[in-house]
Each structure stands twice: as C-alpha cells, then as structure tokens.
Amino acid sequence: MARPKQALLTRERIVAAAGTLVDAEGLEALSVRRLAAELGVQGPSLYNHFPTKADIVDAVADAVVEQVDLSVFGEKPWPEALRSWAQDYHGVLTEHPNIVPVLAQGPGRRPAGLAMAEAVFGALVDAGWPPARATHIGALMRYLVTGSALGSFALGFDIDPDLYDRYPHLHNAPRLAAHHQAVDEGAFNLGLDLLINGLLAQFEGTRR
Amino acid sequence: MARPKQALLTRERIVAAAGTLVDAEGLEALSVRRLAAELGVQGPSLYNHFPTKADIVDAVADAVVEQVDLSVFGEKPWPEALRSWAQDYHGVLTEHPNIVPVLAQGPGRRPAGLAMAEAVFGALVDAGWPPARATHIGALMRYLVTGSALGSFALGFDIDPDLYDRYPHLHNAPRLAAHHQAVDEGAFNLGLDLLINGLLAQFEGTRR
DNA sequence: AAGTAAAACTTACGCCGCTAGTTTAATCAT
DNA sequence: ATGATTAAACTAGCGGCGTAAGTTTTACTT
Structure with missing residues (x-):
C-alpha cells in the first residue's frame, strides 16, 4: 500500500489507541509495532504523525491531564x-x-x-x-x-x-x-x- | 573462557556495578549486556547469579533502602x-x-x-x-x-x-x-x- | 499539467532480555 | 583418589525493540 485515498491515521486516533493500550496492558506493552498493529498499519507509519515514540507517550499523558x-x-x-x-x-x-x-x-x-x-x-x-x-x-x-x-x-x-x-x-x-x-x-x-x-x-x- | 579458577562475578559485585551504572546514567542505561561489559564479562553470564534482570534491579533498590x-x-x-x-x-x-x-x-x-x-x-x-x-x-x-x-x-x-x-x-x-x-x-x-x-x-x- | 508534499510501505541497523547448549574448573561423595 | 555433580564462564541465536532510509502512490498546490 502506498498513500491511501483516505488517511488511515490521525494524531487523535493514534493517541486514543495508545491510551487504550496503556490503560489495558501498561506502559511496557506500548511498542510502536504493537500500537501500529492495533491501528491496522505497519510500525514506521506512525512516524509520519509523531517524531518519536516519546511524543506519543507525552500526548497520551496530556490527554489524561486534560480530563482534570x-x-x-x-x-x-x-x-x-x-x-x-x-x-x-x-x-x-x-x-x-x-x-x-x-x-x-x-x-x-x-x-x-x-x-x-x-x-x-x-x-x-x-x-x-x-x-x-x-x-x-x-x-x-x-x-x-x-x-x-x-x-x-x-x-x-x-x-x-x-x-x-x-x-x-x-x-x-x-x-x-x-x-x-x-x-x-x-x-x-x-x-x-x-x-x-x-x-x-x-x-x-x-x-x- | 570456561569456568575460571577464581569466580569473576558475585552477587555483590553485580549489584554494586549495577547501582553505579544506574546512579550515573539512569535506569534505561542498565542493560544486561552493558552491565556485563562493565564487569568484564559476557551478558548471559549474569544469569548464573540472578534469574532475571528484574531481580538485579530489585537488589539495587534494596541496597539503597538499606542505607536508611x-x-x-x-x-x-x-x-x-x-x-x-x-x-x-x-x-x-x-x-x-x-x-x-x-x-x-x-x-x-x-x-x-x-x-x-x-x-x-x-x-x-x-x-x-x-x-x-x-x-x-x-x-x-x-x-x-x-x-x-x-x-x-x-x-x-x-x-x-x-x-x-x-x-x-x-x-x-x-x-x-x-x-x-x-x-x-x-x-x-x-x-x-x-x-x-x-x-x-x-x-x-x-x-x- | 507539473511539481511538491503527505502517508503509507519495505528493508535494515543496532540494541534489548533471555534460552539453549558447551566447556572447563571446583566441589562433593564414595 | 576417583568419579559424579555442580558452578560459572562461554557462544550462538530467537524474537522484539525504536527508528532511519528509501520507495511508491495519492492528494494538493500553482
């Protein structure tokens, strides 16, 4: 697959899936490949939306703080x-x-x-x-x-x-x-x- | 090298080196291979003394608490x-x-x-x-x-x-x-x- | 229409924890 | 004293990790 007509990923979708994964299985379970698999995509595709894994984790954390x-x-x-x-x-x-x-x-x-x-x-x-x-x-x-x-x-x-x-x-x-x-x-x-x-x-x- | 006349490793030496490494470079820097290298040994040799890496980390933590x-x-x-x-x-x-x-x-x-x-x-x-x-x-x-x-x-x-x-x-x-x-x-x-x-x-x- | 940027892909590098099996030395039992 | 067992190092290798690099195709801009 090259670039799809409708983008498969958005920052929001990635953060939501990452948050769900972290809640369910812990921070250690959050790997780029695993998260990508949950989103139906290959690992490195996530790097089109976030520069590093740490930025994904940060976004998950901030989404939690937003609820306060x-x-x-x-x-x-x-x-x-x-x-x-x-x-x-x-x-x-x-x-x-x-x-x-x-x-x-x-x-x-x-x-x-x-x-x-x-x-x-x-x-x-x-x-x-x-x-x-x-x-x-x-x-x-x-x-x-x-x-x-x-x-x-x-x-x-x-x-x-x-x-x-x-x-x-x-x-x-x-x-x-x-x-x-x-x-x-x-x-x-x-x-x-x-x-x-x-x-x-x-x-x-x-x-x- | 097979089994040496004088054992190269002891639990104490491993814990001390691990503690030094964690203090100097953080928990993320503590890998089995890296720690083994500090001790002049190959990675898997550590498993003759500790069942898992987590046990090494636990021992480091307890050594700190012992100082209280x-x-x-x-x-x-x-x-x-x-x-x-x-x-x-x-x-x-x-x-x-x-x-x-x-x-x-x-x-x-x-x-x-x-x-x-x-x-x-x-x-x-x-x-x-x-x-x-x-x-x-x-x-x-x-x-x-x-x-x-x-x-x-x-x-x-x-x-x-x-x-x-x-x-x-x-x-x-x-x-x-x-x-x-x-x-x-x-x-x-x-x-x-x-x-x-x-x-x-x-x-x-x-x-x- | 041409050119550029975006978003997926594949491949690959160097790390990771750890298992399995091997070799040799030390220790224990008879 | 010798034979058996255990201990402590080794090498090789598995599957997973983050991510860099380069490719392809689509969508957007001019």
Whole structure:
C-alpha cells in the first residue's frame, strides 16, 4: 500500500489507541509495532504523525491531564478549590494509573500540564500566597497526588504469608490487598486533610 | 573462557556495578549486556547469579533502602522519629534518584524494604496508633517521600521562555531550574511539617 | 499539467532480555 | 583418589525493540 485515498491515521486516533493500550496492558506493552498493529498499519507509519515514540507517550499523558476539572479555581476560595482539584486529579489518575510515571516527571512542554500548573499556581498567588510559597504548595500537591497514584501502597506488599515470619508487626500485610482501595483512599484523604488544614492555619496566621 | 579458577562475578559485585551504572546514567542505561561489559564479562553470564534482570534491579533498590537509618524508632517518640526517618529516607533517595521508580512500587519481597515498613509501622502501633491509622500514615509518608524524589518539581518545567507566553502566572517557571534544590527541599519540608504537626494534633486530641 | 508534499510501505541497523547448549574448573561423595 | 555433580564462564541465536532510509502512490498546490 502506498498513500491511501483516505488517511488511515490521525494524531487523535493514534493517541486514543495508545491510551487504550496503556490503560489495558501498561506502559511496557506500548511498542510502536504493537500500537501500529492495533491501528491496522505497519510500525514506521506512525512516524509520519509523531517524531518519536516519546511524543506519543507525552500526548497520551496530556490527554489524561486534560480530563482534570480546573473550573473550581475561579469559583471557590483557595482551600476548597485546592481540595476539590486534588480529589479530581487523584480520581483521574486512579482510572489511568499506568501513565502516572510520565506525569510524575512534571509538565515539561505538555499544554494541559502547563494549563493545570497555571490554574493552581495562579489561584494561590491571586489569593495572597507569596509566589515562593505557592510554588511549594504546588509541588507538595504533585508529590501527594502522583506519589499516591504511582503504586498502590496496599498492593506494594507481596502476599506470600511466609514472607512475614521475621516481620511480626506486618503479619497482616497480605490482607491489605483485599482492601487496597479503601486503604489507599484513606491515606490520600488523610494527607489531603492534614495539608489543607495546616495550610489554612498558616494562611490565617500570617493574615492576622 | 570456561569456568575460571577464581569466580569473576558475585552477587555483590553485580549489584554494586549495577547501582553505579544506574546512579550515573539512569535506569534505561542498565542493560544486561552493558552491565556485563562493565564487569568484564559476557551478558548471559549474569544469569548464573540472578534469574532475571528484574531481580538485579530489585537488589539495587534494596541496597539503597538499606542505607536508611531506622535506629531512631527505638530511641525517640514517634513524632521526632517519623520526621528524622523521613528526612533521612528523603536524603538517601536524593542521592539515588534514578532507582526511585522501583521503590515507589512498594517493598514487594525486598528485605530492607520490609524491614523499614516493619520499623515504621511497629513504632506507630507501639506508640498507640490504631493499626489501620498507622497504615494510612505509613502510606502517606511513602507518597510524600517517593513523590518528591521521583522527579524534581522545579526541573519538571521546560526552560524555553517562549513556552510560557500563554501561561502568564508561570512566566518565572524557567528560572525554577536554577534553584531547584531549594525549591524541592522547601516543598518537602513544608509537607513534612504539615503532616507531622497535624498528626500530633490528632493524636493528642484522641488521647484527651 | 507539473511539481511538491503527505502517508503509507519495505528493508535494515543496532540494541534489548533471555534460552539453549558447551566447556572447563571446583566441589562433593564414595 | 576417583568419579559424579555442580558452578560459572562461554557462544550462538530467537524474537522484539525504536527508528532511519528509501520507495511508491495519492492528494494538493500553482
């Protein structure tokens, strides 16, 4: 086949197929040949639409970030906005955990990533936080959200019970797997509460 | 060469060389052939000492975790111990950032990882925290430490100034790179303060 | 109508993790 | 002491990887 009458590929179709593949089978399963096969095409054809595989992965990551709702930042005071955004971000990443390692590297040049940083940082600065402090808060939020999404804490322990003979306090670790959602959510929400309440106290302390 | 009089390889030598390579050039640079070359040997020879490459990577990760000081947990009250441990853990990861993606997946079956979990969880439970809450706190600490070590926040932004024309609040983002250590440290310490102070308040609240 | 650009293709290079089978030395059992 | 087994290196090779190069055909531009 040479150039077809109707193009077989578009950037959108490629990103969608790549996202589906990553969600279903993980980042390691995303190879150029495999992705091309899903699209009914030979591997190198993808290079007519993206310069490198990394650009495809980046586009997948940004498509996920695009799903995060940023509208709260114009509508609510910073503490509620921050909480609401962090929960939504966390929820989106929970649905697409396999792409999180990419997001954890920062926004780079990705438009949705930069737009999100702009919204968060802008809201904090506009609310009266000093820019340096707002940067810290933004960083901290990324640490919590990506740290929690990067790998389930509860599923991070091997489930072989014999493994824990020498770690007496951990004897229930294999049982964590059964409740991993509740454990991970509990930890994330605890962290979010502590951070936002603490920040609020600091903020009001400097105001008065 | 067949079997030499003195074995060329040991697990320790392999892990040390792999760790050096990962530290110097990143996880992607660690290939079986490359590592073998560093050790003056052919690639498949490594399989006489480790069943898979993943086991080598795991051993590198555990060697890093082994460096974290756990002695504080027997010596100080839980808030100081938690802070001191988290700072030490954070410091160790700062020196070996390339292995963090592995640690972020949890301890799995790695002995030093499990010993660390045992120490943290045990100290919290022994101090009076309910086990479920202690689990949340342990998870939260991992989120913060690995989240912050996984990728510098300050270096996560592209330094091309033109990129920020459409993100007015971020116009100073390219300057973050110059102070990335201070920014990242500031965010981590802010988070640690907020979490531990908040936990302390909760703990004393339930005691009274 | 001619010229150019786009989008598919095939081929190929140098990497990758790992398996299989071979050789030789060291160690263990009788 | 010797014979058998195990250990630790080797070579050869499989299937997969990202991607560069060059080819063909179609579509768009002038």
